[in-house]
Amino acid sequence: MEDLRIKNVNLQKSENLERHRTEGFSSSKALVVRRGASFRISLQLEGRPFNPKTDSLRIRVMLDHLYVIMPVTFSKKVSASHWKAYMDPADLNLQNPSIFISSPASASVGCYKFELCVFSEDRQEKHAFGKFILLCNPWCREDTVYIPFEDLREEYVLNDSGLLFMGTAVNLVSRPWSFDQYEPGVLEACLNLLQVSPQHQKNRRVDYLKRNNPAYISRVVSAMINCEDDRGVLKGNWSSNFKQGVHPSMWTGSGDILRQWAESGCRPVKYGQCWVFAAVMCTVMRVLGIPSRVVTNFNSAHDTNDNLVIEEYYSETGKKLGHSKDSIWNFHVWVECWMTRKDQGSGMDGWQVLDPTPQQRSGGVFCCGPAPVKAIRDQRINLLYDIPFVYAEVNADVHTIIVSQGRVVSRSIDTQRVGSLICTKAAGFPRLQNITGDYKYIRSPTSTLTSRSSTLSDDSTLRRASSSQGVLVFLTLDRAPVAGEPISFSVKVVNKHSVAKMMKVHLNAQAKEYNSSPSDTFWEAHGVTQLAPLEVKVLQQQILPAQYEDVVGDDLINLAVVLEDVGSHERVLASEEFNIASPQLIIQMADADSIVLNKEQTATVSFTNPFSHPVSGVLTVAGAGLIQGKIHFRMLPLRPGGRVQQRITFIPSMVGTKMLQANLSLTNINSTVRGFKMVFVNKA
Structure with a gap:
């Protein structure tokens, strides 16, 4: 009898990426799929065709030294809790048979290898090998990160751009940010972040086993975004000296940061502040398949002595004094991730607060969360993790004290100021969503605030x-x-x-x-x-x-x-x-309704100088899926009231809604002018 030989294993990358909603990762060398769903591979055989009566197949799936062995059956019935491999008997090509591999909805996130063994009648074994990256699956009801409604999955998992809200509660600054999860090297950097974590270095087997739990993953990532206890991504800097790195306000997306960290051998990138830490963490979580969004808390308390009181001191002539160890940040930015919390009992599922900005230690490490938002609102301070700290950030009272010659001459209390507005980007729209009521019981009606009020x-x-x-x-x-x-x-x-x-x-x-x-x-x-x-x-x-x-x-x-x-x-x-609201760059598209994949497009960026003296600077234009890297232009001095225009061309490389953003860094004034335009790219 002629011998059966395996010539090739085809991972059917295009089909599987579409089926698993991972098309954005098409530039990755590995196949990227989501747990709790099957993906198809096909064999190209040489010699004789596959004989179901005399031949059998077995697949061994490996995550480092952890593995599972499963026979390839002809039953399409799969289990949400077990690995399964099968052939579809109704569509069986014996010369090029297809095999479906189904992972459990609780499988660990990571880079897997698989080994395919063919046993023929004479017990000869033929081997073939492959690998795939397995992510969480918000589309799978059995997955603990399942989030209902397609528009929420589109926003909190697939969207590669967003808005970060800064400034103050009634004069918001909408800062564009590119999450860059599909940019080259970002997926690999996010997976590498898990590999270099202290948990993995201490015990690889235990870490791999625990990676089935999004609460565990999110806590590891929260600690790894800052570099205070490990080989983390970002170094914080709240001084006025940024000469050793990049000023935090100059970053426009996560891709540059994650790639620089990975390419430097995991040396911390300088520098980050709260919105940078949060935005980079949001990227990592979306890459791993965990729904994530960036949240801003306006007037965020840092209560160092845990008494829910923030003291602010003023001189008798109205000068604010730095006498208190407590503080109120005009805004503080953290992350929410969506997951089921079986470890917290009933009612704690949904959004969880995670804060990668290194403020205080949790379990001996600079991380925070996941703290259920519902637990914060209900004052369930006995639950894990870090609920008292986050509760104080949104609920502390402010005591304002006037001192004269070392003596207190006046004292007043404000119970409304802290946590005055908590917000995030609305799903599907470039505007603010007020989520204050998710965190605290509102004592009085609040007005509807928009990002450009x-x-x-x-x-x-x-x-x-x-x-x-x-x-x-x-x-x-x-x-x-x-x-x-x-x-x-x-x-x-x-x-x-x-x-x-x-x-x-x-x-x-x-x-x-x-x-x-x-x-x-x-x-x-x-x-x-x-x-x-x-x-x-x-x-x-x-x-x-x-x-x-x-x-x-x-x-x-x-x-x-x-x-x-x-x-x-x-x-x-x-x-x-x-x-003080900055002026904005205006971006106009030459033909906004007919932007097509792989076809050159034109846009114009314009700026009018509102300042009382001439300004000059450097204009930077970027856009994930639109522009490879960044484009830089130098702007010559522009008189007060003067207007300048810059024409740019770009070739879109991805379909869907993309963000084109421009930043003008002024050289003779401490200010950056920003603008963005949402662009829909059609298939050719």
């Missing part, structure tokens, strides 16, 4: 009041500040007594980074005002662009007013921290 609602955090026994003071921004325009605000003073009052008025403005105490005063004003009995008086003020442009840039402003009763020396304070 320029109006102030009645309950705006920019409309703060403080009162003493005799005087009530409001500090109100007249409108959301915009670069190149005066900062206009009002101080409203209410005399609650039926006697006249003489008041000293102190106004103070300081620049500050989002996560730290303000720097020195850059603008101040002092005066005296007379209040008649029961009088309400409004004092109008402005800070001119020339007074703030060279100081603020991408930073924020802490503005405070202190009123002192000349007669009683009683003091009252109102304050606000706010950002």
